[in-house]
Amino acid sequence: MAKALTELNLNHLSNLEAGQLIKSNLKDIGTVPAGEITDVIIKNFIISLGNKEVDYDKALVQVQKNDETAKLEVSDAKRDLSIAAFTTAIHLGKLSDVPAEVEAAISLHTLFKTYDNLAKLNYEAESNGIDNIGKDLVNTKYAPLVTLLGIGKYVIRLQTDNDKFKTLYSGRTVGIANTEVYNAKQLRKDLQLIYGKFTTYLLTMAENVDTPQYNDVLALVNAGRKQYADLLAIREGKAAAAKLIKSK
Numbered sequence: 001m002a003k004a005l006t007e008l009n010l011n012h013l014s015n016l017e018a019g020q021l022i023k024s025n026l027k028d029i030g031t032v033p034a035g036e037i038t039d040v041i042i043k044n045f046i047i048s049l050g051n052k053e054v055d056y057d058k059a060l061v062q063v064q065k066n067d068e069t070a071k072l073e074v075s076d077a078k079r080d081l082s083i084a085a086f087t088t089a090i091h092l093g094k095l096s097d098v099p100a101e102v103e104a105a106i107s108l109h110t111l112f113k114t115y116d117n118l119a120k121l122n123y124e125a126e127s128n129g130i131d132n133i134g135k136d137l138v139n140t141k142y143a144p145l146v147t148l149l150g151i152g153k154y155v156i157r158l159q160t161d162n163d164k165f166k167t168l169y170s171g172r173t174v175g176i177a178n179t180e181v182y183n184a185k186q187l188r189k190d191l192q193l194i195y196g197k198f199t200t201y202l203l204t205m206a207e208n209v210d211t212p213q214y215n216d217v218l219a220l221v222n223a224g225r226k227q228y229a230d231l232l233a234i235r236e237g238k239a240a241a242a243k244l245i246k247s248k
Contacts, residue, residue, distance in 0.1 A: 042217065057103075072169060083118055084119070105149060
């Protein structure tokens with residue numbers, strides 16, 4: 001029987017939910033009979049996830065307890081949305097029936113690819129990346145393309161939201177600057193990266209080796225993933241229904 005990993009878009013989970021998923025998976029894996037898991041790679045993944053999850057928990061606690069850090073999270077999320085709006089505008093340009101507009105969109109898309117995963121970088125790296133792309137977008141090569149596509153407002157929005165974030169970030173109190181700062185955004189990225197490698201390896205071994213240590217762990221991981229997949233399905237279903245009602 002073919003093995004499968006329960007589909008789940010971790011990016012759609014809240015920060016708390018993402019951490020709880022990993023924590024739940026690790027707790028369930030801990031119920032596997034002693035000695036059944038002998039694969040050193042699996043054991044190392046479990047240790048790495050456990051360590052990273054502890055740091056991530058600390059980061060979330062810090063965000064919840066510190067108003068200024070919470071404001072940074074909100075401001076960062078706003079500029080991430082501005083990045084998404086800008087890239088979406090570029091993609092729409094690629095669908096134009098005007099060849100010049102398609103070429104302009106492709107050129108801007110190529111430029112933006114040099115800043116891959118911009119929204120997933122740590123705070124300072126993202127700030128610098130947006131500053132740099134902002135400079136590119138107003139030079140003699142790319143400014144005419146922005147004008148041609150009529151997406152200047154998205155460039156202004158991105159720069160404005162980035163400037164607001166930088167103002168908040170630079171204005172942090174001395175107390176915050178001198179304490180141990182956990183960047184929840186970067187830690188979540190790291191946690192999901194390790195988790196993705198773990199689940200990929202687990203599925204591969206379950207498919208090809210097909211022994212209890214892989215099959216049992218995969219079943220436990222899938223059970224946890226299904227809970228959150230069902231949660232997302234309900235949430236997204238309600239959101240779609242609300243949007244439909246609002247449009248009537």
